[in-house]
Amino acid sequence: MQLDYLIVGQGICGTFLSWNLLKEGKSVLVIDSANPYTASKVASGVINPVTGRRIVRTWMIEELLPFAFHSYTQFGDEMNAPLVQQCNVLDFHPTPQMHDAFVQRMSEEKDYLHTASDEEQWQKYFRYNYGIGEVNPCLLVDLQTMLQGWRKKLLHQNILLAETFDCSQLTIDELQNTIHYKNITAQKIIFCDGVAGFDNPYFKMLPxxxxxxxxxxxxxxxxxxxxxxxxxxxxxxxxxxxxxxxxxxxxxxxxxxxxxxxxxxxxxxxxxxxxxxxxxxxxxxxxxxxxIERRPFVGLHPLYKQVGVLNGMGTKGCSLAPYFAHQFAQHLSNQKPIDPLADIKRFTRILSM
Ligand SMILES: Cc1cc2nc3c(=O)[nH]c(=O)nc-3n(C[C@H](O)[C@H](O)[C@H](O)COP(=O)(O)OP(=O)(O)OC[C@H]3O[C@@H](n4cnc5c(N)ncnc54)[C@H](O)[C@@H]3O)c2cc1C
The missing domain is CATH 3.30.9.10 (D-Amino Acid Oxidase, subunit A, domain 2)
Structure with a gap:
């Protein structure tokens, strides 16, 4: 079997990468072991533009949030299933100090932080005494429908293998500029293997x-x-x-x-x-x-140009994966640059050891 890309993993990363590469007219095969408790299957699917106790804006959110909304909408349209909706966070302040901290941040972060309208309406559902802040806009993604729907579509097209990828059977042919895995020959292999990446022989040195x-x-x-x-x-x-x-x-x-x-x-x-x-x-x-850096790992291995990675999404896969899968697919197909803060070029030294 001859392919452009072999993709290991069908979490949010492998799903968006395969979707983008197929849209670029590339041939792909996805291998995924169907583990029922992966990060993407356990995640709630929330995209919240502010995080942490200090309620600070998350990295690149001004670009990531609209991009994610557009990507999930388009993906959902193709699958005939709505995948994303606006669903704002209501933050019930547990103490007067937390209320004051939110109000203070509200004066500095006018785009995303607000006071909830009609705070009293929630009294019949919750116990609270110190008011409610609202984070607006937030998005809620239906990851279950997306992952299952995409899997079904890939299986139907015969381009998903439901098995465990065995790295010891992978060989790289530097002369031909290809990789071989069992009876498969591909131009490149891209690991979207989530936490299995901690032990991936090519990328386990990443922090x-x-x-x-x-x-x-x-x-x-x-x-x-x-x-x-x-x-x-x-x-x-x-x-x-x-x-x-x-x-x-x-x-x-x-x-x-x-x-x-x-x-x-x-x-x-x-x-x-x-x-x-x-x-x-x-x-x-x-x-x-x-x-450690809270930035994704995107790009091709500095020593093995036939081997790539899309991983390291941490707590923010829902917003990071659509954007960086698109960027990586554009890099692979059209030689467009990868954001240097996400590009694994920044780890050239440790990946070359
Ligand atoms: C409790 C919890 C809540 C979360 N909530 C949110 C949230 O609300 N919003 C948000 O943005 N993020 C959230 N996250 C983070 C988010 O889940 C991750 O950032 C994201 O799912 C990572 O996706 P991934 O595709 O990189 O990895 P994964 O989802 O782990 O996918 C990797 C895939 O590769 C497969 N695989 C790995 N190795 C092999 C192999 N050798 N052979 C075959 N298949 C293989 C696995 O089976 C899996 O399907 C949450 C995470 C957790 C744990």
Missing amino acids: YVRTKGEALIANIPGLPRTNIFKQGITIVPWKQDFFWIGSNYIWEYTDAQPTQTFRKKVEEQLNYWLKLPYTIIDHIASERPAN
């Missing part, structure tokens, strides 16, 4: 950081699905009638399994904050492909 995140999936009858609700934890409209509730950041762990500690903490918070009854129906967890 990845392991963090685990968990979420509870719950039924909360009567809670409006118009917003994302936040007070320490975040409640996000999820597939069917369910809500996704999370998350945490665990830096030290021995496995990627859900923990009782998280479940207990979230239940305590819900029992205090939420006035409606709820039923937990699932508890999910995954590692995030994060990194």
